Amino acid sequence: MNIGAIITQGPQPWQIIQQVEGKANISLKGTYDVHAHCEEARVWARVVLEDTFENVIRWQEATKMQDGEWEIILKEVPAGGLYRIETCLKENIGNPIEWAMRGDMIHHVGIGDLFVIAGQSNSAGYGKGPVFDPPELGIHLLRNSGQWDLASHPFNESTHTLHSINREGANPGHSPYLSFAKRLKRDLAYPIGLIQTALGGSLLSAWNPEEEGYLYHNMLEVIQSTTDKIKGVLWYQGCTDTDTLDLAHSYLERFKTMVQALRKDLNQPELPILTVQLNRVVNNLGNETAQNHSDEGWSMVREAQRQATMIIDNVYIIPSIDSTLSDAIHNASPANMVLGERTARLALEQLYDKGIEGTPPNLQSASLLDTGCIELTFAPVYERLESFDVAVSDLAFQIEDSIGKIELASYQLLGNRIQFKMSRKPEGDCYVSCGQGRFPRGVVPIDRGGQLPLLLFNKVKVNLYNK
Template sequence: MSVVNRLCLRIDGNPALEWTVRGDMIHHVGVGDLWIIAGQSNAAGYGKGPVNDPPELGIHLLRNSGRWDLASHPFNESTNTLHIENRETANPGHSPFLAFAKLLKRETGYPIGLVQTALGGSPLRAWNPGEDGTLYRNMLNIVRAAGGSARGVVWYQGCSDCYPGDSESYGERFRKMVEQWRTDLGDSELPFATVQLNRYTGSDTTEENDRAWGIVREHQRVAARDIPGVTVVPAIDSPLSDEIHNSPAGNLLIGERMARAVLASVYGKDVHFRAPEIAGARYDEAGEDVGAPVVELTYDHVGGYLLTIGPNQPVFTVEDEAGRPEIAAWSISGRSAIRIALKRPLQGRAFIHAGFERNPAAYYPLDSLTYMPPLSFYRFPIG
């Protein structure tokens, strides 16, 4: 809930408080658990189009003006901003984090305060104190003005690092950023709820840039596996407003997934939030049951069973020392397994990717329990 503190002056011992001399009213003295919103445009919220996502009592937003307000879209609008560092140059739109906060509030009973620090187009180096760190320092100033501590961070970033050079080092730089944020915010276990990147539908794709998107998505998957307190949810199936920004419908989906991750990992709720994740890739040259070489994939964290909808599209890519063997077909081969038939045997060391391109296949396998697609992966070794 929000609290209003009323100040007044009683004169001459008059017991009738309605006649005291009025003073300031301080609104939103208490706004509940604070969650820092950080990252680039899909964290700031650039969704365009109609949506029913109204404000709700008990969910507040620290606006760029330095004032707490009932949370409503757009979140990162810069009217009377105190923070030039994360001032948007375009008008933002719909954010995933009102839906995120609504689900948290409903399931925990706690009011939620959102602290907006994101900026469209921002690269990781702006958030990493070991590099440029401009937005990191701005974030620290905003959080300290709000009381100096937070329950956790909701993070959507990476598109601006999907280039050769930046993509390869993304994972290590992200790890160092998390460690420093935790140190400076005084919480060695500060949770980070993250999103694996959605697609970019621009037509100027190249093999080199496709691989950079795959590398960043892989670092995001591995970060959630290897860094305690970091979770990740997929966004690859979320609809877009334009070639790179999630639509309001996509934001509602992402906000719900992030909330489920937080409810389970931070608030201890019995909620299945993990997307299916690659666990193994086994090669069978004999091709049992299909009469051709096959790669059998197994997945962890499948809550129900894997299923397919829509046409069988080229989700998977195999590479070996002779190039890319053509895939004849892939199919669900068990509750948590996928079989990929190849048109030739593998030669030498081999790897498999899934949904690594900037704009990969639209029809993914799904988990029947959550209807979430598996996390994308890149260069997973085939054994």
């Protein structure tokens, strides 16, 4: 028989608790048992910094309930850790607390920020190839078993899973989000918790509660099993929705519906969503019609992802088009390290106001100048656009009008602008694209300041230039 203070409800070992304004409350409940009946028996609890044994929250007396039960809320525990939660049972008011009867403890608890991982395989993590990305204390993962643990790859492995709905068919690999969490922890100086809910190959319809929504409901269930608030969502999805033009065409509105539903269900109307614009796929569909449709689908989904950041508040995006692959469609382990770092920089700039240059250049306007050139303007550009001095034919841009494709004769970089001289005058409506299709060809310029490539865009209408 156990004696002393027993914890029956509280954080798990390794759990990260979401901080609010730099602190969080820790709720504990339990029972107590003594050798003999003792009216004076009282349960006490404290929080200790594991590194140094220093008190973070000094001993506090719990509320004594009926039938040998107790409860306590340890208030305003500061963001940080790792912490150890200790309890004890004082049988005699006069005894010093260091000699009180033993009590249960909870180890390796942190107060920090929680991010939910959602989407398909490149979010679940399928990177292959050796890379140095070891576990780190203070970066913890809620595994599919429902247990908090030290975060280590692969994130979406299914040992003792509680929810087979997002079980992978094969063992996953390297995730971009350990790298993400490490950068945040280094800059914020408190722990980061990751909640894995992604599934390789999943359609947006599985995440949209107004469609099938089964992965959406699983995500909600997993979140609510461990917290009532999160810091943000890490979203990388869209490849499967390129398969049909109907899905690609409706992607933006369906994504918007999912975001609105999640914010409502979590009661976080401004919940940040950190997204990744699709990279590429390298395969041969063997059918020209299917390949053309797939090319158009990939371009449409990338454009929808870009548009989402402009029409939905607190949705942000990083590019991935320069990422290497470890197979036909999955980002390689080294590429995941870069994508994790990029996502962290974006978060530090947009969510934490750290003054870091983390937002990629996005097309703001496309105009036909009086000179006959088409000018593209991008923002933010922290320094200047760089094309590596390649020939205009080696760039990833396309311009088309009512007649068809217009060959580009030359180009000029002017800070945050690119001007194109064309081989002929546009006829009718004119559209510009960058990085079209399943496997975009050509060089995508970068911002010399942030070292990020432009966000890809598809068939943006060119406007007349008005001074």
